[in-house]
Amino acid sequence: MFNAITVEATFHLAHAIKQQLSHQLESQDLGIASMHVRVLKVIGKSNASTAKEIAELFKRDKAQITRLINQLIDQGIVQRKPNPDDKRSQLLELTSSGQALQEILRTLSDEMESKMTQGIEAEDLATFTKVAQNMTKNLIRY
Template identity: 45%
Template sequence: MSNPRSLDNLFHLVHVLKRQLHEQVEQLDLPIAPMHVRVIKIISKKSPCTAMDVVSVLDRDKAQVTRLIKTLVEEGFIEKRPNPEDKRSQCLLTTEKGNAVLTQIKTIDDEIFRKMANDVSNEELNTFQLIAEKLATNLAQKDEN
Protein backbone atom coordinates (compact mmCIF):
# COMPACT_ATOMS: atom_id res chain seq x y z
CA MET A 1 0.00 0.00 0.00
CA SER A 2 1.41 3.36 -1.02
CA ASN A 3 0.78 6.48 1.02
CA PRO A 4 2.60 9.52 -0.40
CA ARG A 5 1.08 11.75 2.30
CA SER A 6 2.85 9.76 5.01
CA LEU A 7 6.17 10.25 3.22
CA ASP A 8 5.45 13.96 2.84
CA ASN A 9 4.72 14.19 6.57
CA LEU A 10 7.96 12.40 7.44
CA PHE A 11 9.99 14.59 5.08
CA HIS A 12 8.40 17.68 6.60
CA LEU A 13 9.10 16.51 10.18
CA VAL A 14 12.73 15.70 9.41
CA HIS A 15 13.21 19.00 7.58
CA VAL A 16 11.70 21.12 10.37
CA LEU A 17 13.61 19.23 13.06
CA LYS A 18 16.94 19.56 11.25
CA ARG A 19 16.32 23.27 10.61
CA GLN A 20 15.49 23.88 14.29
CA LEU A 21 18.57 21.99 15.48
CA HIS A 22 20.80 23.77 12.97
CA GLU A 23 19.50 27.21 13.99
CA GLN A 24 19.96 26.46 17.70
CA VAL A 25 23.48 25.09 17.21
CA GLU A 26 24.43 28.15 15.15
CA GLN A 27 23.31 30.40 18.02
CA LEU A 28 25.98 28.76 20.20
CA ASP A 29 28.52 30.40 17.87
CA LEU A 30 30.76 27.34 17.80
CA PRO A 31 33.65 26.99 15.34
CA ILE A 32 32.09 23.72 14.10
CA ALA A 33 29.11 22.59 12.03
CA PRO A 34 26.12 20.52 13.23
CA MET A 35 27.72 17.38 11.74
CA HIS A 36 30.68 17.89 14.08
CA VAL A 37 28.22 18.05 16.98
CA ARG A 38 26.79 14.72 15.85
CA VAL A 39 30.28 13.21 15.94
CA ILE A 40 30.88 14.54 19.47
CA LYS A 41 27.57 12.96 20.55
CA ILE A 42 28.52 9.60 19.03
CA ILE A 43 31.92 9.63 20.73
CA SER A 44 30.42 10.54 24.10
CA LYS A 45 27.85 7.72 23.94
CA LYS A 46 30.20 4.93 22.82
CA SER A 47 33.16 4.00 24.91
CA PRO A 48 35.60 2.98 23.65
CA CYS A 49 34.96 4.72 20.34
CA THR A 50 37.14 4.60 17.23
CA ALA A 51 36.91 6.45 13.94
CA MET A 52 35.49 3.29 12.37
CA ASP A 53 32.68 3.31 14.96
CA VAL A 54 31.81 6.86 13.86
CA VAL A 55 31.93 5.80 10.20
CA SER A 56 29.54 2.96 10.98
CA VAL A 57 27.02 5.11 12.89
CA LEU A 58 27.05 7.98 10.39
CA ASP A 59 27.23 5.71 7.35
CA ARG A 60 29.69 8.16 5.77
CA ASP A 61 32.98 7.51 4.01
CA LYS A 62 36.17 7.25 6.04
CA ALA A 63 37.74 10.34 4.48
CA GLN A 64 34.83 12.57 5.49
CA VAL A 65 34.82 11.22 9.05
CA THR A 66 38.61 11.66 9.24
CA ARG A 67 38.21 15.34 8.30
CA LEU A 68 35.45 15.82 10.91
CA ILE A 69 37.57 14.20 13.62
CA LYS A 70 40.66 16.19 12.63
CA THR A 71 38.75 19.45 13.06
CA LEU A 72 37.33 18.36 16.42
CA VAL A 73 40.81 17.46 17.69
CA GLU A 74 42.25 20.76 16.43
CA GLU A 75 39.44 22.71 18.13
CA GLY A 76 39.95 20.79 21.37
CA PHE A 77 36.52 19.10 21.53
CA ILE A 78 37.90 15.55 21.40
CA GLU A 79 41.22 13.83 21.88
CA LYS A 80 42.84 10.66 20.60
CA ARG A 81 44.42 8.02 22.79
CA PRO A 82 46.10 4.73 21.90
CA ASN A 83 43.64 1.86 21.57
CA PRO A 84 44.81 -0.86 23.99
CA GLU A 85 42.92 -3.49 21.98
CA ASP A 86 44.22 -2.53 18.54
CA LYS A 87 47.52 -0.74 18.05
CA ARG A 88 46.47 0.31 14.52
CA SER A 89 43.61 2.50 15.75
CA GLN A 90 43.02 5.17 18.37
CA CYS A 91 40.25 5.70 20.89
CA LEU A 92 38.36 8.96 20.66
CA LEU A 93 37.28 10.75 23.84
CA THR A 94 35.45 14.00 24.50
CA THR A 95 37.41 16.67 26.33
CA GLU A 96 36.12 19.11 28.96
CA LYS A 97 35.43 21.54 26.14
CA GLY A 98 33.54 18.83 24.23
CA ASN A 99 31.53 17.91 27.32
CA ALA A 100 30.61 21.57 27.82
CA VAL A 101 29.25 21.66 24.27
CA LEU A 102 27.31 18.46 24.94
CA THR A 103 25.69 20.09 27.98
CA GLN A 104 24.59 23.02 25.83
CA ILE A 105 23.33 20.68 23.10
CA LYS A 106 21.36 18.62 25.63
CA THR A 107 19.56 21.79 26.71
CA ILE A 108 18.76 22.54 23.06
CA ASP A 109 17.62 18.96 22.40
CA ASP A 110 15.39 19.00 25.48
CA GLU A 111 13.80 22.31 24.48
CA ILE A 112 13.17 21.18 20.90
CA PHE A 113 11.69 17.90 22.10
CA ARG A 114 9.46 19.73 24.60
CA LYS A 115 8.25 22.03 21.83
CA MET A 116 7.77 19.16 19.39
CA ALA A 117 5.90 16.98 21.90
CA ASN A 118 3.53 19.74 23.02
CA ASP A 119 -0.04 18.35 23.06
CA VAL A 120 1.20 14.83 22.30
CA SER A 121 0.45 12.17 24.92
CA ASN A 122 3.03 9.73 26.25
CA GLU A 123 1.08 6.92 24.61
CA GLU A 124 1.24 8.69 21.24
CA LEU A 125 4.97 9.30 21.68
CA ASN A 126 5.58 5.63 22.55
CA THR A 127 3.55 4.52 19.52
CA PHE A 128 5.45 6.93 17.28
CA GLN A 129 8.79 5.66 18.61
CA LEU A 130 7.84 2.03 17.90
CA ILE A 131 6.61 2.86 14.40
CA ALA A 132 9.64 5.06 13.60
CA GLU A 133 11.99 2.25 14.69
CA LYS A 134 10.14 -0.25 12.48
CA LEU A 135 10.21 2.09 9.49
CA ALA A 136 13.94 2.76 9.93
CA THR A 137 14.68 -0.96 10.34
CA ASN A 138 12.70 -1.78 7.19
CA LEU A 139 14.57 0.85 5.18
CA ALA A 140 17.95 -0.25 6.52
CA GLN A 141 17.44 -3.87 5.47
CA LYS A 142 19.14 -4.86 2.26
CA ASP A 143 16.74 -5.46 -0.60
CA GLU A 144 16.33 -9.21 -0.89
CA ASN A 145 14.52 -9.23 -4.22
Protein backbone atom coordinates in the same frame (compact mmCIF):
# COMPACT_ATOMS: atom_id res chain seq x y z
CA MET B 1 -0.70 0.81 3.25
CA PHE B 2 2.37 2.98 2.80
CA ASN B 3 1.94 5.98 0.54
CA ALA B 4 3.71 9.13 -0.63
CA ILE B 5 1.95 11.18 2.05
CA THR B 6 3.73 9.21 4.77
CA VAL B 7 7.09 9.66 3.06
CA GLU B 8 6.45 13.38 2.57
CA ALA B 9 5.38 13.89 6.20
CA THR B 10 8.46 12.05 7.42
CA PHE B 11 10.70 14.08 5.14
CA HIS B 12 9.19 17.35 6.39
CA LEU B 13 9.64 16.32 10.03
CA ALA B 14 13.27 15.33 9.48
CA HIS B 15 13.94 18.57 7.61
CA ALA B 16 12.29 20.67 10.35
CA ILE B 17 14.37 18.94 13.03
CA LYS B 18 17.59 19.52 11.09
CA GLN B 19 16.68 23.18 10.47
CA GLN B 20 15.84 23.73 14.13
CA LEU B 21 19.09 22.10 15.25
CA SER B 22 21.11 24.21 12.80
CA HIS B 23 19.34 27.36 14.01
CA GLN B 24 20.05 26.47 17.64
CA LEU B 25 23.73 25.78 16.90
CA GLU B 26 24.08 29.09 15.04
CA SER B 27 22.28 31.10 17.71
CA GLN B 28 24.53 29.63 20.42
CA ASP B 29 27.61 30.35 18.25
CA LEU B 30 29.06 26.93 19.07
CA GLY B 31 31.10 26.65 15.89
CA ILE B 32 29.81 23.19 15.01
CA ALA B 33 27.31 21.77 12.54
CA SER B 34 24.64 19.10 12.97
CA MET B 35 26.94 16.33 11.76
CA HIS B 36 29.44 17.33 14.47
CA VAL B 37 26.64 16.91 17.01
CA ARG B 38 25.92 13.38 15.80
CA VAL B 39 29.61 12.43 16.03
CA LEU B 40 29.93 13.99 19.49
CA LYS B 41 26.94 11.99 20.71
CA VAL B 42 28.55 8.74 19.59
CA ILE B 43 31.91 9.60 21.12
CA GLY B 44 30.27 10.77 24.34
CA LYS B 45 28.16 7.64 24.71
CA SER B 46 30.81 5.05 23.98
CA ASN B 47 34.01 6.90 24.93
CA ALA B 48 35.85 4.24 22.94
CA SER B 49 34.99 4.92 19.31
CA THR B 50 37.32 4.99 16.35
CA ALA B 51 36.88 7.08 13.21
CA LYS B 52 36.30 3.86 11.26
CA GLU B 53 33.48 2.76 13.59
CA ILE B 54 31.80 6.17 13.32
CA ALA B 55 32.09 6.13 9.52
CA GLU B 56 30.49 2.67 9.44
CA LEU B 57 27.72 3.69 11.83
CA PHE B 58 26.78 6.74 9.74
CA LYS B 59 27.50 4.99 6.43
CA ARG B 60 29.88 7.79 5.46
CA ASP B 61 33.29 7.88 3.87
CA LYS B 62 36.05 7.46 6.48
CA ALA B 63 37.94 10.44 5.02
CA GLN B 64 34.88 12.66 5.53
CA ILE B 65 34.51 11.55 9.14
CA THR B 66 38.24 11.96 9.75
CA ARG B 67 38.09 15.57 8.50
CA LEU B 68 35.14 16.24 10.79
CA ILE B 69 36.93 14.67 13.76
CA ASN B 70 40.06 16.69 13.00
CA GLN B 71 37.96 19.86 13.18
CA LEU B 72 36.70 18.79 16.60
CA ILE B 73 40.26 18.04 17.71
CA ASP B 74 41.45 21.45 16.45
CA GLN B 75 38.66 23.05 18.51
CA GLY B 76 39.79 21.14 21.62
CA ILE B 77 36.51 19.24 21.88
CA VAL B 78 37.80 15.73 21.09
CA GLN B 79 41.14 14.04 21.62
CA ARG B 80 42.74 10.85 20.40
CA LYS B 81 44.26 8.22 22.65
CA PRO B 82 46.03 4.95 21.83
CA ASN B 83 43.81 1.94 21.24
CA PRO B 84 45.14 -0.85 23.48
CA ASP B 85 43.33 -3.46 21.35
CA ASP B 86 44.61 -2.26 17.97
CA LYS B 87 47.86 -0.32 17.61
CA ARG B 88 46.82 0.79 14.08
CA SER B 89 43.85 2.83 15.32
CA GLN B 90 43.16 5.45 17.94
CA LEU B 91 40.22 5.85 20.26
CA LEU B 92 38.34 9.12 20.43
CA GLU B 93 37.19 10.73 23.64
CA LEU B 94 35.69 14.03 24.68
CA THR B 95 37.94 16.56 26.36
CA SER B 96 36.65 18.50 29.36
CA SER B 97 35.57 21.21 26.88
CA GLY B 98 33.83 18.52 24.85
CA GLN B 99 32.01 17.26 27.92
CA ALA B 100 30.85 20.80 28.72
CA LEU B 101 29.68 21.20 25.12
CA GLN B 102 27.86 17.89 25.40
CA GLU B 103 25.87 19.29 28.33
CA ILE B 104 24.93 22.39 26.31
CA LEU B 105 23.86 20.18 23.42
CA ARG B 106 21.81 17.99 25.76
CA THR B 107 19.99 21.09 27.02
CA LEU B 108 19.35 22.30 23.46
CA SER B 109 18.09 18.85 22.49
CA ASP B 110 15.75 18.73 25.49
CA GLU B 111 14.38 22.18 24.63
CA MET B 112 13.85 21.21 21.00
CA GLU B 113 12.09 17.99 21.96
CA SER B 114 9.86 19.92 24.35
CA LYS B 115 8.88 22.34 21.56
CA MET B 116 8.39 19.52 19.08
CA THR B 117 6.15 17.46 21.35
CA GLN B 118 4.14 20.32 22.82
CA GLY B 119 0.44 19.45 22.94
CA ILE B 120 1.00 15.81 21.98
CA GLU B 121 -0.23 13.13 24.37
CA ALA B 122 2.31 10.69 25.85
CA GLU B 123 0.43 7.75 24.32
CA ASP B 124 0.63 9.32 20.85
CA LEU B 125 4.35 9.95 21.31
CA ALA B 126 4.88 6.33 22.33
CA THR B 127 3.00 5.17 19.23
CA PHE B 128 4.97 7.55 17.02
CA THR B 129 8.27 6.35 18.46
CA LYS B 130 7.34 2.71 17.94
CA VAL B 131 6.19 3.32 14.36
CA ALA B 132 9.25 5.42 13.50
CA GLN B 133 11.58 2.74 14.90
CA ASN B 134 9.79 0.04 12.91
CA MET B 135 9.98 2.12 9.72
CA THR B 136 13.70 2.64 10.28
CA LYS B 137 14.24 -1.09 10.79
CA ASN B 138 12.28 -1.83 7.62
CA LEU B 139 14.44 0.52 5.57
CA ILE B 140 17.72 -0.66 7.08
CA ARG B 141 16.92 -4.25 6.16
CA TYR B 142 16.95 -3.45 2.45
